[in-house]
Ligand SMILES: [Zn+2]
């Protein structure tokens with residue numbers, strides 16, 4: 001094979017990087033911590049974005065666009081939010097370059113073009129948006145505001161990983177404004193459900209819905225809801241968050257509305273987001289040592305057809321048949337690529353499309369033509385079948401649905417097998433070091449205990465599951481009383 | 493009427509701002525020169541983007557995403573490009589804020605978090621992209637690369653206007669790499685045709701295709717092709733540009749490929765872009781003193797239905813009929829809004845939807861119900877007709893097509909009437925000051941003359957039209973010989 005991948009067992013982290021780079025999803029760039037999303041990776045993101053965008057619009061949201069820059073004075077207005085992001089902000093201080101007199105052909109920052117007020121490159125947009133909402137909201141008639149934005153944001157991370165943690169990333173951020181606390185909480189939960197629906201039913205990644213402990217909350221939120229997924233190395237990954245922001249931003253930016261009784265009150269807020277990080281989750285949840293495995297419902301190419309021929313005459317015959325096949329598949333809305341290029345052999349093509357995770361591969365040879373059959377291989381299980389050409393498009397359609405289901409079920413079985421109860425410290429630590437996954441354990445509810453556990457084990461509280469049942473127990477670390485189990489894990 | 497608009501005659505520039513703000517397209521922001529694109533304006537941009545994106549894909553392009561930041565050393569590599577943009581660059585110099593010890597609750601730039609190399613916020617992405625292409629291109633087999641990116645860019649303009657000239661704006665930038673000069677020029681011209689097709693057939697704005705004089709070329713290009721439109725005040729607006737970049741960026745970033753004979757050569761490049769500036773062009777090309785006029789093919793809402801009733805009983809009856817109507821229109825792919833909200837009267841709604849440029853308004857009253865008719869008003873001509881409910885959806889479908897055509901023809905007639913030949917200096921100056929529009933005149937081909945004309949009249953050479961015929965003449969300023977007329981205009 002032309003492109004060697006490190007196996008998961010050998011080096012899980014290198015395996016992941018190999019997949020992203022050799023699967024043509026992304027590339028490193030000349031900018032520290034920033035990546036280039038390559039056409040194949042971007043086509044995947046477009047599919048994900050388009051599905052999510054439809055879901056947002058179906059739940060009444062509209063898109064808008066707010067400035068990339070946040071003036072420092074606005075950025076610092078909501079104190080907790082500012083404190084949470086201050087340490088990782090890219091800051092614009094000047095608005096001009098000039099010729100460097102000491103180095104011909106080189107440029108330097110023009111010291112005379114210093115901004116009076118520094119501009120923060122948005123790490124998140126609550127500040128700039130709530131400053132804008134102030135001008136849009138006077139009365140309850142102006143509410144709710146249900147706005148989403150697709151944008152790039154920058155967080156100056158020290159240790160970066162392709163897709164999982166990059167200095168710049170693409171995301172969507174919903175920012176809604178409401179007349180009541182209840183309505184805002186309902187919105188927060190509704191969008192969590194939208195995220196769970198998307199990640200499970202489109203990305204085929206099972207998630208646990210929960211609420212964050214105060215320590216893990218979004219800076220400036222009253223409550224952070226999240227969906228948590230499990231990767232094949234037993235580490236958790238936060239796949240999306242939805243925040244109930246209370247009246248914090250309304251107070252910071254003085255956004256009040258008059259209600260039906262003409263009484264003034266601060267506006268209630270939510271924000272929610274998912275990012276290109278989801279692509280990292282997708283890669284790690286399903287792929288194997290031969291390459292990517294992509295769920296058919298969001299794969300940029302669902303079916304690839306490879307001709308196997310000797311000489312131009314055979315090729316011409318297969319071309320005709322293949323074009324018929326392409327037309328039939330497209331007629332069912334299936335995205336298909338016919339690769340009859342001459343510059344690589346079938347074996348090389350097979351490996352390449354395996355690497356790229358294309359769900360179904362069809363091969364047509366001269367003898368297949370005679371027998372009116374085609375070889376169909378599925379990427380997830382690698383099973384091959386010889387199938388009659390008659391009605392093949394319906395066979396493929398059903399197969400794509402089966403693959404979608406199969407990879408979801410596989411991930412779900414793995415995830416379910418990796419939620420383990422622990423009732424004493426040794427078991428807890430042992431599970432983390434051996435089996436991994438989510439550890440369901442009691443916690444005394446204090447930030448101190450949470451921090452101690454993190455320091456000693458690198459495990460964090462991923463969430464308190466929304467469906468957690470009341471259960472009397474003792475904290476795994478301190479032995480103090482607890483009424484509900486929470487999920488711990490090491491996480492990305 | 494609730495929202496007053498300044499008339500074009502009174503103050504054209506204020507008229508434009510009124511439309512953008514009161515038509516709910518955009519809002520000012522707290523960031524100097526940056527605007528907020530409001531949901532209605534963004535829905536318009538989404539429609540424009542989606543059509544263009546389809547056109548790019550149909551011509552073989554794929555989307556990708558490159559970093560927002562360009563390290564200074566890359567930015568300065570192509571000298572002319574760097575020189576052209578250096579004076580308007582936002583520059584990131586630090587990556588952290590910290591608490592300001594002298595002002596509790598305030599933040600300051602952390603002087604210890606100074607970047608070793610400054611990062612320019614992309615004003616355009618040739619540098620970062622060609623630095624990336626170096627890693628992607630070895631042989632002719634890797635060519636062509638046909639990539640587009642939808643992104644935000646920043647150019648620190650001193651005088652800004654909503655949509656027309658903002659410090660941050662949204663755009664798409666195509667960046668292609670080719671094995672031959674001919675192929676690159678063909679791509680440059682092809683994308684110019686795509687832009688002209690889009691602006692004329694979707695935005696209903698007629699354009700002139702041409703090539704820029706050397707003075708007006710994109711910094712770093714060998715040739716800049718453009719489409720030029722005419723606004724209602726007689727000023728021209730550059731609606732899109734497509735650049736043949738020669739081997740300039742390949743040389744600056746050392747990007748070579750081996751051809752079929754294994755000979756090494758530098759790669760040939762193009763880039764092309766349109767931006768949210770197009771929305772400014774759209775507003776100024778068609779609208780009137782009552783508000784926006786949007787072409788049906790890209791209008792966020794094509795039809796609005798307003799019920800006229802007294803009491804809940806009448807309303808309920810009209811609601812039923814209106815919902816039927818909505819369903820029929822949607823069945824034909826027409827986007828429609830039924831506004832039966834109680835908090836404003838029909839007259840207010842009429843004015844509001846007129847302001848927002850919704851192409852067709854339908855009103856249904858109690859008597860209309862009895863007569864099985866509906867009142868249909870078109871936004872462009874303000875004509876009203878009473879039309880039978882039977883088959884009304886087909887009537888509306890045809891009407892939308894007629895409106896699209898009509899506003900194009902109107903703009904085209906105006907534009908055609910405002911291309912005037914001038915053969916002496918006095919006529920030239922006089923035309924600019926009175927009639928405006930494009931002045932077709934001879935020019936001696938020198939940059940000096942072009943600059944003198946600009947200084948004396950504020951008119952620039954908009955383009956040398958692609959269909960310009962050879963014609964012996966004398967330069968309008970210097971009297972020196974010229975072989976072709978060029979188009980002058982004052983421009984946005
Ligand atoms: Zn199965």
Ligand SMILES: [Zn+2]
Pocket residue numbers: 894897898
């Ligand atoms: Zn007409």
